[in-house]
Amino acid sequence: MSLDIESRSSTLSDDGMPVEELVVNVGPSHPSTHGVGRVVVHLDGDVVVKADPVIGYLHRGIEKMSENRTYLQIVPLTDRLDYVGSMYANWAYCRAVERLARMRVPERAEYLRVIVCELQRIASHMMGIGASAADTGAFTAFVYAFDLRERVVELFEALCGARLTYNYVRPGGLSSDAPDGWEESVVDFVHALPRKLDELDSLFFGNAIARGRMKGIGVLSAQDAIAWGATGPTARASGVNWDLRKHDPYSVYPRMDFDVVVGERGDAYDRNRCRLLECYESARIVEQAVAQMHGGPVHAEGVPRLIQPAPGDAYDQIESARGTLGVYLVSDGSPRPYRMHVRSAAFANLALLPMLAKGHTLSDLVVVLGSLDPVFGEIDR
Amino acid sequence: MSALLTGAAWGLAAASLIAVAALIGVWWERKVAGRIQMRFGPQEAGPAGLLQTLSDTLKLMLKEDITPTAADVPVFRAMPFLVFVPVASALVVIPYASGWAPFNIATGAVFFLAVPGLSVLGILLAGWASQNTYASIGGVRAAAQMISYELPRTLSVLSLCLLAGSLSTGTIRAEWRWWWVPLTAVGFLVYFISSIAEVNRGPFDLAEAESELVAGYFTDYSGIRWAIFMMAEYGGVVAASLFGAATFLGGGLGLSGVPGALLFVALTALIATAMIWAKWTFPRMRADQLMTFAWKVLTPMALVQLLAVGIALAARVVLS
Numbered sequence: 001m002s003l004d005i006e007s008r009s010s011t012l013s014d015d016g017m018p019v020e021e022l023v024v025n026v027g028p029s030h031p032s033t034h035g036v037g038r039v040v041v042h043l044d045g046d047v048v049v050k051a052d053p054v055i056g057y058l059h060r061g062i063e064k065m066s067e068n069r070t071y072l073q074i075v076p077l078t079d080r081l082d083y084v085g086s087m088y089a090n091w092a093y094c095r096a097v098e099r100l101a102r103m104r105v106p107e108r109a110e111y112l113r114v115i116v117c118e119l120q121r122i123a124s125h126m127m128g129i130g131a132s133a134a135d136t137g138a139f140t141a142f143v144y145a146f147d148l149r150e151r152v153v154e155l156f157e158a159l160c161g162a163r164l165t166y167n168y169v170r171p172g173g174l175s176s177d178a179p180d181g182w183e184e185s186v187v188d189f190v191h192a193l194p195r196k197l198d199e200l201d202s203l204f205f206g207n208a209i210a211r212g213r214m215k216g217i218g219v220l221s222a223q224d225a226i227a228w229g230a231t232g233p234t235a236r237a238s239g240v241n242w243d244l245r246k247h248d249p250y251s252v253y254p255r256m257d258f259d260v261v262v263g264e265r266g267d268a269y270d271r272n273r274c275r276l277l278e279c280y281e282s283a284r285i286v287e288q289a290v291a292q293m294h295g296g297p298v299h300a301e302g303v304p305r306l307i308q309p310a311p312g313d314a315y316d317q318i319e320s321a322r323g324t325l326g327v328y329l330v331s332d333g334s335p336r337p338y339r340m341h342v343r344s345a346a347f348a349n350l351a352l353l354p355m356l357a358k359g360h361t362l363s364d365l366v367v368v369l370g371s372l373d374p375v376f377g378e379i380d381r
Numbered sequence: 382m383s384a385l386l387t388g389a390a391w392g393l394a395a396a397s398l399i400a401v402a403a404l405i406g407v408w409w410e411r412k413v414a415g416r417i418q419m420r421f422g423p424q425e426a427g428p429a430g431l432l433q434t435l436s437d438t439l440k441l442m443l444k445e446d447i448t449p450t451a452a453d454v455p456v457f458r459a460m461p462f463l464v465f466v467p468v469a470s471a472l473v474v475i476p477y478a479s480g481w482a483p484f485n486i487a488t489g490a491v492f493f494l495a496v497p498g499l500s501v502l503g504i505l506l507a508g509w510a511s512q513n514t515y516a517s518i519g520g521v522r523a524a525a526q527m528i529s530y531e532l533p534r535t536l537s538v539l540s541l542c543l544l545a546g547s548l549s550t551g552t553i554r555a556e557w558r559w560w561w562v563p564l565t566a567v568g569f570l571v572y573f574i575s576s577i578a579e580v581n582r583g584p585f586d587l588a589e590a591e592s593e594l595v596a597g598y599f600t601d602y603s604g605i606r607w608a609i610f611m612m613a614e615y616g617g618v619v620a621a622s623l624f625g626a627a628t629f630l631g632g633g634l635g636l637s638g639v640p641g642a643l644l645f646v647a648l649t650a651l652i653a654t655a656m657i658w659a660k661w662t663f664p665r666m667r668a669d670q671l672m673t674f675a676w677k678v679l680t681p682m683a684l685v686q687l688l689a690v691g692i693a694l695a696a697r698v699v700l701s
Contacts, residue, residue, distance in 0.1 A: 024514050031595060046518075046668060137583060137665025143418040209584055210664045362518070363667045366593050 079165035082378035088320035090169035100314035123152035124321035128373035141204035173299030214269035218356035218368035232323025238266030244319035268371035395472035403615035444604035456510035461609035463503030480555035489550035508598035519597025523588030534575035536683035557631030580617030583660035
């Protein structure tokens with residue numbers, strides 16, 4: 001199969017020699033593509049003329065599959081959207097179902113949802129920073145970040161038995177309450193976290209070579225961020241103060257005291273640093289949520305096994321680690337959704353790549369790609 | 382005829398030394414990297430995982446030696462040796478004892494700096510013959526990098542030649558005095574950094590930058606040919622560390638006999654460990670940053686060092 005994006009332009013040099021662009025295929029199986037992404041890069045010497053992301057290698061048709069499943073059966077499918085942050089997709093989907101079927105969620109479940117999603121943010125950002133570090137060759141920083149991610153994954157394993165696809169948030173509540181002693185281990189973790197983050201900060205962000213590799217690379221202006229629909233740390237690093245937890249509050253976030261991390265320059269360094277600083281805020285939120293949480297049921301009473309919402313539609317969105325994650329559901333009154341659509345932040349953020357990578361070198365391209373933190377499960381769906 | 386035989390014997394000895402050094406070096410690097418990354422490193426094969434490299438080497442030997450159909454076959458097959466042989470040959474001019482090197486030629490320092498430089502050709506052609514975009518880019522990057530870093534490296538060694546009044550490596554070690562160490566500290570730093578770049582190791586490993594170029598110039602190599610590239614890299618580390626310890630640090634800091642020999646080995650290991658440490662701590666530089674660093678930082682530093690040595694020698698003549 002030949003795609004027209006692979007066709008190269010040919011010109012003549014001053015002395016009449018034909019000069020061709022060098023086409024480098026980065027992916028779909030390549031160390032820096034964060035899964036199965038593919039970027040066709042046109043190089044003039046070492047400078048990127050054009051970088052075209054080619055997506056679809058991980059398309060499983062989750063939205064279409066959802067039309068043939070009951071509302072409860074879709075939850076495990078949403079795990080497979082953003083496999084670095086499954087809790088978000090679980091929660092966004094369940095919020096849409098709850099809105100559609102007019103369910104009320106017990107307070108303890110809301111608190112636990114906030115706790116797991118903020119822990120998930122730490123885990124996901126550690127993946128993003130770690131991958132960016134590996135892209136710049138800082139393999140030790142990658143290991144340090146993954147060590148922190150591993151702690152969160154262990155907490156999730158204790159909570160719901162799974163390390164990657166949690167299937168924990170359910171329409172009307174949660175699959176189960178936290179086991180005994182879990183809240184204490186969460187508090188222990190978030191207390192130890194800031195010191196560990198400081199360590200990673202000085203190891204990676206404090207390093208002169210890492211700064212040189214990321215500062216001024218892939219600069220995204222605030223106007224472009226808004227125009228291209230960028231959200232999450234990608235937009236906030238450019239100075240766009242937009243966080244759904246603050247500006248379209250949901251769940252129990254209004255009761256939490258935290259700051260939105262906003263960057264200044266919008267380069268790869270700011271994007272990754274925003275992720276790191278957000279982890280400190282997440283730790284603060286988790287600490288407050290555990291302190292405020294009381295006992296009680298974690299699942300709403302009287303939610304039927306076969307949810308049959310009245311005909312209509314519903315959209316709900318949450319702030320995932322990558323930005324605005326929205327789920328749109330249409331019901332025709334049957335036990336299966338008529339249509340399900342996911343508004344994926346990673347998809348919108350990846351669309352920035354051609355613009356941001358242009359004019360930089362091939363080495364910078366992987367840094368820009370890493371700083372957008374793409375997860376192809378959510379992009380291809 | 383006898384000279385040829387001696388040469389062949391020393392060549393074989395150098396190759397064996399590299400093979401043994403690579404076996405231990407890979408194990409040591411994995412152990413050090415493990416500690417840096419809060420891991421243990423290899424620990425299953427043999428005591429403390431010492432046999433892990435042996436097992437990996439055997440695995441590589443038994444693996445299929447793949448030649449891509451599009452490759453320039455004879456060049457592709459020959460290039461690992463063209464990279465390895467010049468690196469190994471550097472070992473025969475290193476002064477292992479005071480005033481003595483296996484090939485104690487009058488221009489030993491020139492030989493040490495020039496002959497391993499030939500491996501640039503092997504790397505460039507390996508990338509080119511693979512007929513692979515990643516490999517070609519890696520080969521070109523390596524060529525630009527290694528040629529640029531040859532200059533500060535040569536200048537830094539030149540300070541020693543000036544002090545010893547000789548280009549012979551054996552004489553440099555024999556003439557070594559303790560006050561060379563503070564006087565040539567900057568030169569040693571330049572030598573250390575440019576040696577890392579010369580052997581294409583992190584943070585200057587952009588010829589094989591795995592996040593961009595998969596594996597750079599040896600992307601298409603497998604099995605034993607890949608292992609020879611790796612051996613050449615370790616050979617380069619060993620040669621650079623041995624030479625640094627033997628000349629800049631006067632072998633065992635001028636000590637003779639068994640303590641001197643032990644100190645020589647320890648200092649060599651220390652330099653090699655520092656190289657490993659740098660690789661596993663620093664991110665990778667970008668090609669243009671690398672060039673800027675070589676031409677605008679290291680080369681002026683080496684020139685200032687040369688000037689300082691010159692002034693010191695002139696002052697000595699004037700004062701005495």
